[in-house]
Amino acid sequence: MLRRQPFKFRIEPTGEQQRKLRQFAGMTRFVFNKALALQQANREAGEKYIGYVPMAKQLTAWRNSDETPWLKEAPVHPLQHALKDLDRAYQNFFAKRADFPRFPKQIKLDQGNRRIFLPKLGWLRYRHSRPVRGTLKNVTVSLSACHWYVSIQTEREVASPLHASRLAVGIDLGVVRFATLWDGHKETVLEPLGSFARHQHRLARAQRQMARKNKFGRNWLKAKARVRRLHRQIGNARHDYLHKASHAISKSHALACVENLQVSNMSRSAKGSAEQPGRNVRQKTGLNRSILDQGWGEFRRQLDYKAQWAGGWLVAVPPQHTSQQCPECGHTDADNRQTQSLFLCVACGHSENADRVAARNIRERGLKTLEGQDDARFACEVNGAVRPSAAGTRRSDDAAKAA
Structure with missing residues (x-):
């Protein structure tokens, strides 16, 4: 199978190279905004949307124009990717924005000397923490908390793996x-890391200190750098926790069943409008903060590709009533869940932890999703019975959308 894998390293550009990187990032934003203004003007005039190819020709005119001749100083590839980002943003209803420069061509990687060549920048040193395997496809340069990073995406053919485990697991995510x-x-519980909650007070104090400084002054820039470092620490800790958890699950289970949660809807603000103000706004704000602090979407994304790499599979099932349905008799009632942690079926009297009940139901729904598929490469052993495995089967619609 074809495996696409990124390798991200921290680079150490010289002062001149940092200046050029910032210039290229500014030029990329300029091209994105200029193209966006042109698209909006055409829309107001009643004209149809301009596709990527005509916009690429417009970019050539901008580079040769007397008004913006400095666009020639940047490689053409990151500017073209800005137009691709804009085209994708239109297709996704402006859900995404352009990022830092990308260099899809004219790049050289010298792993022996721990350096990479980028057009109009030359050779840059990077921290070589692991070998890069596969054919180099593109490179993304980004700036995070005063540090520059390079992400190298590669492609390579690998043998289709066969998962060593026969277990299927249901995963219930919570706060x-x-x-x-x-x-x-057996039941396994992963306690929340709460990366943001641990640093919330430090971050609030640093933000208050920054707010008291004169904007764009030297002290303000120092205070802003502290805020960025705290955000980087929070993000790094969260990603480290999610990577370790998803790696352990993908290695020990052939099939992972999760809920198809709509995190954006679950974390929507409850403030409402001036005419119709929301209720329990403070409580909903705290819940939204806790939900986003868990990183459910990133966890599902990591679990999806890691399960494929290990020869397993990820199946997303409908999340309705997973913690209100009795796993013994099948009765569904809102009164079944007495408290946050207690489940007590009003029909048969079965009592259990509510999160474990949800995990059991999620696992059972995932196994039912795969029933009847004949192309399974091996069977999952479930309570002494033989069920079709996820590995080697086709993806469900929900799992395909998550990829």
């Missing part, structure tokens, strides 16, 4: 518990 896992035999 009190980050994840509750049930594999048919």
Whole structure:
């Protein structure tokens, strides 16, 4: 199978190279905004949307224009990618914005000397923490908290793996518990890291200090750098936790069943409008903060590709009533969940932890999704029965959307 894999390293550009990187980033934003203004003007005039190819020809005119001759100082590839980002933003209803420069061609990687060549920048040193494998496809340069990073995407053919495990696991994500896992035999609980909650007071203090400084002054820039470092620490800790958790699950289970959660809808603000103000705004704000602090969407994304790399599979199931349906008798009632942690079926009297009940139901729904598929490469052993495995089967619609 074809594996696309990024390798991200921190680079150490010289002062001149940093100046050029910032210039290229500014030129990329300029091209994006100029193209966006042109698209909006055409829309107001009643004309149809301009596609990427005509916009690329317009970019050539801008580079040769007397008004913006400095666009020639940047490589053409990051400017073209700005137009691609704009085209993608239109297709996704302005859900995304352009990022820092990308150099898809004219790049050289010298792993032995720990350096990479980028057009109009020359050779840049990077921290070579692991070998880069595969054919180099593109490079993304980004700036995060005063540090520059290079992400190298590669492609390579690898043998289709066969997962060594026969276990299927249901995963219930939450706030009190980050994840509750049930594999048919035992329960595993992953406690939440709470990366943002741990640094919330430090971050608030640093932001207050920055607000008291004269904007764009030397002290303001120092205070802003501290805020950026705290954000980087929060993000790094969260990503490290999610990578370790998703790696452990993908290695020990052939099939991972999760809920198809709409995190953006779940974390929507409750403020409302002036005419119709929301209710329990402060409580909903705290809940939204806790939900976003968990990183559910990133966890599902990591679990998806890691399961494929290990020969397993990820299946997303409907999340409705997973913690209100009795796993013993199948009765569904809102009164079944007495408290946040207690489940007590009003029909049969079955009592259990509510998160474990949800994990059991998620696992059962995932297995039912795969029933009837004949192209399974091996079977999952479930409570003594034989069920079709996820590995080698076709993706469900929800799992395909998550990829």
